[in-house]
Amino acid sequence: MAYxxxxxxxxxxxxxxxxxxxxxxxxxxxxxxxxAGRRARRTVEEAREALAEALGARPSEVVxxxxxxxxxxxxxxxxxxxxxxxxxxxxxxxxSPVEHHAVLDAVHWLGEQEGATVEYLRVDTYGRVHPEALxxxxxxxxxxxxxxTVMWANNExxxxxxxxxxxxxxxxxxxxxxxxxxxxxxxxxxDFGASGLAAMTVSGHKIGGPYGIGALLLGREYSPVPxxxxxxxxxxxxxxxxxxPAVAAFAVAGQLAAEQRERFAREIGGLRDELIDVVRKAVxxxxxxxxxxxxLPANAHFTFPGCEGDSLLLLLxxxxxxxxxxxxCTAGVAQPSHVLLATGTDPDLARGSLRFxxxxxxxxxxxxxxxxxxxxxVERARTAGLT
Amino acid sequence: MxxxxxxxxxxxxxxxxxxxxxxxxxxxxxxxxxxxxxxxALSANPQSFRTGARGCCTIEDSRxxxxxxxxxxxxxxxxDLAERFREDVVxxxxxxxxxxxxxxxxxxxxxxxxxxxxxxxxxxxxxxxVCTGHYAKVIVNDDGTRELHRASDMAKDQSYVLGVLxxxxxxxxxxxxxxxxxxxxxxxxxxxxxxLAVARKPDSHDICFIADGDTQGFLAQRLGRAEGDIVDESxxxxxxxxxxxxxxxxxxxxxxxxxxxxxxxxRYVLDISPVNNTVTVGPAASLDVSGLTAIKPRxxxxxxxxxxTYTAQLRAHxxxxxxxxxxxxxxxxxxxxxxxxxVAPGQAIVLYDGTRVVGxxxxxxxxxxxxVA
Numbered sequence: 033m034a035y036x037x038x039x040x041x042x043x044x045x046x047x048x049x050x051x052x053x054x055x056x057x058x059x060x061x062x063x064x065x066x067x068a069g070r071r072a073r074r075t076v077e078e079a080r081e082a083l084a085e086a087l088g089a090r091p092s093e094v095v096x097x098x099x100x101x102x103x104x105x106x107x108x109x110x111x112x113x114x115x116x117x118x119x120x121x122x123x124x125x126x127x128s129p130v131e132h133h134a135v136l137d138a139v140h141w142l143g144e145q146e147g148a149t150v151e152y153l154r155v156d157t158y159g160r161v162h163p164e165a166l167x168x169x170x171x172x173x174x175x176x177x178x179x180x181t182v183m184w185a186n187n188e189x190x191x192x193x194x195x196x197x198x199x200x201x202x203x204x205x206x207x208x209x210x211x212x213x214x215x216x217x218x219x220x221x222x223d224f225g226a227s228g229l230a231a232m233t234v235s236g237h238k239i240g241g242p243y244g245i246g247a248l249l250l251g252r253e254y255s256p257v258p259x260x261x262x263x264x265x266x267x268x269x270x271x272x273x274x275x276x277p278a279v280a281a282f283a284v285a286g287q288l289a290a291e292q293r294e295r296f297a298r299e300i301g302g303l304r305d306e307l308i309d310v311v312r313k314a315v316x317x318x319x320x321x322x323x324x325x326x327x328l329p330a331n332a333h334f335t336f337p338g339c340e341g342d343s344l345l346l347l348l349x350x351x352x353x354x355x356x357x358x359x360x361c362t363a364g365v366a367q368p369s370h371v372l373l374a375t376g377t378d379p380d381l382a383r384g385s386l387r388f389x390x391x392x393x394x395x396x397x398x399x400x401x402x403x404x405x406x407x408x409x410v411e412r413a414r415t416a417g418l419t
Numbered sequence: 420m421x422x423x424x425x426x427x428x429x430x431x432x433x434x435x436x437x438x439x440x441x442x443x444x445x446x447x448x449x450x451x452x453x454x455x456x457x458x459x460a461l462s463a464n465p466q467s468f469r470t471g472a473r474g475c476c477t478i479e480d481s482r483x484x485x486x487x488x489x490x491x492x493x494x495x496x497x498x499d500l501a502e503r504f505r506e507d508v509v510x511x512x513x514x515x516x517x518x519x520x521x522x523x524x525x526x527x528x529x530x531x532x533x534x535x536x537x538x539x540x541x542x543x544x545x546x547x548x549v550c551t552g553h554y555a556k557v558i559v560n561d562d563g564t565r566e567l568h569r570a571s572d573m574a575k576d577q578s579y580v581l582g583v584l585x586x587x588x589x590x591x592x593x594x595x596x597x598x599x600x601x602x603x604x605x606x607x608x609x610x611x612x613x614x615l616a617v618a619r620k621p622d623s624h625d626i627c628f629i630a631d632g633d634t635q636g637f638l639a640q641r642l643g644r645a646e647g648d649i650v651d652e653s654x655x656x657x658x659x660x661x662x663x664x665x666x667x668x669x670x671x672x673x674x675x676x677x678x679x680x681x682x683x684x685x686r687y688v689l690d691i692s693p694v695n696n697t698v699t700v701g702p703a704a705s706l707d708v709s710g711l712t713a714i715k716p717r718x719x720x721x722x723x724x725x726x727x728t729y730t731a732q733l734r735a736h737x738x739x740x741x742x743x744x745x746x747x748x749x750x751x752x753x754x755x756x757x758x759x760x761x762v763a764p765g766q767a768i769v770l771y772d773g774t775r776v777v778g779x780x781x782x783x784x785x786x787x788x789x790x791v792a
Contacts, residue, residue, distance in 0.1 A: 343544055346455065346496055416543035 034401040038391025045240035052281035079283030086290035088223030100235035103248035104134035107210040107231040110256025129374035158323040184216035188358040189322030190331030199228030218289030241285030245278035301329030314407035339384040343413035428547040436480030439552030441487035446595035456488035456495040461504040507531035516664040519691035520765025530583040556597035567776040582769035582779035647696030669761025707758035707788035713780030729770040758788035
């Protein structure tokens, strides 16, 4: 079995499992005042500090959420509501068109239901937003921009965005920027403090932590309107009793992700380069998606002309190779990826996309399995054609 | 003749999300075949704001199919054949009604989608067969040729909607429910025993793309209101209708004619003329048909030469009637031994030799047993 879908989820690290299971047996609501509560709170706050350190943030800037999707929604909707409520003219939302659906559908909803004007920023063929494109968009009317949201690195094609430069442009106009760093954390240097971002999303299960836990890194001067109202936990921004075992395990995984990032980029990046080589050797006409250099070290995205990505998925699955066409959908019906369409890829071509994403358990054997299977699979899928 | 030999095949099981196709897939897997499940996304009604998102019913069906596949322990995929389905089945359905005929979309779907688009893709991807939850039997002769037969349980038999399959399609078809003499309750019990949650799912409507079952409403939406005359056999106007497509030959209900027939007997739709948008009604006796011609014949095997005697089925769930049929050019000419009542052009005639499906054709014209006055 060759698991090459780590961008969907990656196995939990043994250290994180240990931290989580140790906490599962401990009672305590981190909001309670008695000894059990204090004990839970200490665990949570130590985790917060560890995660803050791993991400170049202050502990008070870590807001725990139920995962990446919730953090994205909180940042996008919450900042929009707060900015508009401070100044009714600020209703324009600038987003990259290659965002994850957690951001894309949230801004779309703001446009449909909250009177926002959503503008999608221009991207190049690698799916990258250039600072000039952002400057142009803001300068059209600097007074009506509510926020900017651009992901740190793309989950499908792996292109890394110039987040610091984008944040610097927005800062000239006093516009807050949110970045979804779910895929970037642990793979490229992510320093919230140095980034100039107002808010940044991270997720537990993408870095070897548990499912159901994530965080919004949130600059201290920002008070987004909550999406979840309740007991006032997490700076009154995100109510709800904290999941202490998940928080503890998330922090352990976060620390390890930061500590081992360079080695990960070197070793897994090397393996990923081998994977790209073997695919190109077997299928010379395969098109590598995203920036060939400035990309996530664990991502290899290809488009195979004349093939249906779904067919390739089925054929590789039958050979024990698990990968993805790029974007999942509730009903499982493949749509051409919005990311590829935004980069100007022909819609028919876009249907032949396949994403291999490596992770901490990947080995040379996984690459060898792809080398063996990909040629015949592409040949067969091409016969089946595009239905 | 022998039953289908059970050498392991790579099988693609079409799973609708219903109980029959789930049990069929489970039986194929249990028989030792290498089974992969696939749900066909056939409708493209955007009901959520995400571009191209599927309607909720389709999502629910595909989830049910996925659940069943997970329990059976087979891989599962959703294939988007909505565009092909719209072109080949839905548009054909509307056009047929518009032309005053009564189509059978399930038959068209088997011919153009399940055993064409789906089968072609399956074969290209290295599968040997497509498996469905239809009740019909495939029998392999000693010389390797295949025959399609009625299901062991006549009450459940669905060979009529498979009558369009030719021998090439039949060579790659698998119907694991065909040998079962069983009631729906027993299939549900089997699903229950296999841990399939669809065991208690209600049966689906006849026409899958008309979710509420309101065919007239669907057609009215597509074809608009087109008022015309309802006349008797002499041409006297009896009333008005809102679209000739809303009627089927033999229909009795919903004519909304104010004045009763002189003899007080019920009147039926005898003829639909889309050219002058007229619906002709008359007594039951005028519905009697002595023969018909049918077009686009398809044969399960070699086309018969010369006249032959068969039994014919003229509609889904219809009975059998003895006929003499002969292929003249591309046209099938059929004479009934006894007059048959209410034969609707557009429906398929499927010819049987005993339980064996010989072939099928689409009914084009009928000849009245009694002359129109």
